[in-house]
Amino acid sequence: MARYFIQNENPPKEKEEICPVTYTQNLTSGRWKLMILWYLSKGTKRFNELHRSLSGISKGILTRQLRELEEDEMVHREVYKEVPPKVEYSLTPKGVSFIPILDMMGEWGKKHLKSDQ
Amino acid sequence: MARYFIQNENPPKEKEEICPVTYTQNLTSGRWKLMILWYLSKGTKRFNELHRSLSGISKGILTRQLRELEEDEMVHREVYKEVPPKVEYSLTPKGVSFIPILDMMGEWGKKHLKSDQ
DNA sequence: CAGGATCCAGCATGATACTG
DNA sequence: CAGTATCATGCTGGATCCTG
Numbered sequence: 001m002a003r004y005f006i007q008n009e010n011p012p013k014e015k016e017e018i019c020p021v022t023y024t025q026n027l028t029s030g031r032w033k034l035m036i037l038w039y040l041s042k043g044t045k046r047f048n049e050l051h052r053s054l055s056g057i058s059k060g061i062l063t064r065q066l067r068e069l070e071e072d073e074m075v076h077r078e079v080y081k082e083v084p085p086k087v088e089y090s091l092t093p094k095g096v097s098f099i100p101i102l103d104m105m106g107e108w109g110k111k112h113l114k115s116d117q
Numbered sequence: 118m119a120r121y122f123i124q125n126e127n128p129p130k131e132k133e134e135i136c137p138v139t140y141t142q143n144l145t146s147g148r149w150k151l152m153i154l155w156y157l158s159k160g161t162k163r164f165n166e167l168h169r170s171l172s173g174i175s176k177g178i179l180t181r182q183l184r185e186l187e188e189d190e191m192v193h194r195e196v197y198k199e200v201p202p203k204v205e206y207s208l209t210p211k212g213v214s215f216i217p218i219l220d221m222m223g224e225w226g227k228k229h230l231k232s233d234q
Numbered sequence: 235c236a237g238g239a240t241c242c243a244g245c246a247t248g249a250t251a252c253t254g
Numbered sequence: 255c256a257g258t259a260t261c262a263t264g265c266t267g268g269a270t271c272c273t274g
Contacts (some may be wrong), residue, residue, distance in 0.1 A: 014190065015119075018230060019152070019226075019228055020153060020222070020224075020226030020227040020230055021149075021151055021152070021219060021222050022151070022152065022226075023226040023229070023230050024222040024225055024226035025151050025222070027148065030246080030247095031246080031247070032247095034138055034142050035136070035138070035139065036137070038138060042237070046255085046256090047255070047256050047257075048255065048256075054127045056248095057183070057248090058247075058248055058250090059256080059257070059258095059261085060247090060248080060249085060250095060258080060260095061246085061247060062257095062258060063248090063256080063258080064247090068270090068273085074253065077236090079256095081257090082255095083254085084254095084255040084256080085254085085255050085256050085257080086255070086256085087255080087256060087257085088216060094229060095230075096136075097229075098225065099223065101218065101221050101222060103165060104217065104218050104221060105137070105138050105141040105142070105173045105218060106137045106138045106141070107137070107139055108137075108141055108214065108215060108218060109137030109140040109141035110137040111214075112211060113135060113137055113140055113141070114215075124258090139251090147267090148266075148267065149267095163235085164235070164236050164237075165235065165236075168236090173266090174236080174268090175267075175268055175269065175270095176237070176238095177237085177238080177239085177240095177267085177268075177269085178266085178267055178268070180236080180237060180238080181266095181267090182267095189273080191254080196236095197235095200235090200274085201235045201236080201274095202236050202237080202274085203235075203236085204235050204236060204237085233254095
């Protein structure tokens, strides 16, 4: 995540109010985060499933972005104590509540992709 | 803009289909882009107005992000041939159509900012 | 006023090798 | 399988100086 310092509204900032849009932006900035949320919106996935779905991402980066999403309570990580290891990722309620935004971004993108041709 | 290579859906990619979500992400990634769109959603603004509103941004970066938004047809740049120069920025129809997403991000952020406390 | 042109630092991502 | 660790690199944004 970019984790930019939080951008404040200006001039009515009192007591360092955080801009909600920037808050949202911060949670979802990171090259693969939206795609991760997108795939998880279709259901629980294991680590390697995600890794295969997001072709191009390296395992290290996938791990890190998942950890950040977990830290921000967007994603839940469930570890099964088995050998070989099994770890399942799913959306938290907070993550689920983000899906409508993802859908709108998809709709918007689809529309303007067409008219760009 | 990050201008990441376009992420494709996987496996049903045929003929290099572009993921609409990634398209949207690409157009709006950049530290200040969402805030720029946000301020412009309130009406036409001059360069220095924007610069003052977005406290912390340098003029060089503001120029660059505005140029990218212009290139992506999100923002319209109107130059008045006067001395001293006057340049006004406003949203294009495409930019305006993005506002609902911005609003949702704001609402979502506001909600989860609270419950984070 | 509204930039353009450089240069540079930091950090996010990528590549690769290794592990319980 | 699901990572961790390390190193390499490329971009993004910031700082600074200059201009019509």
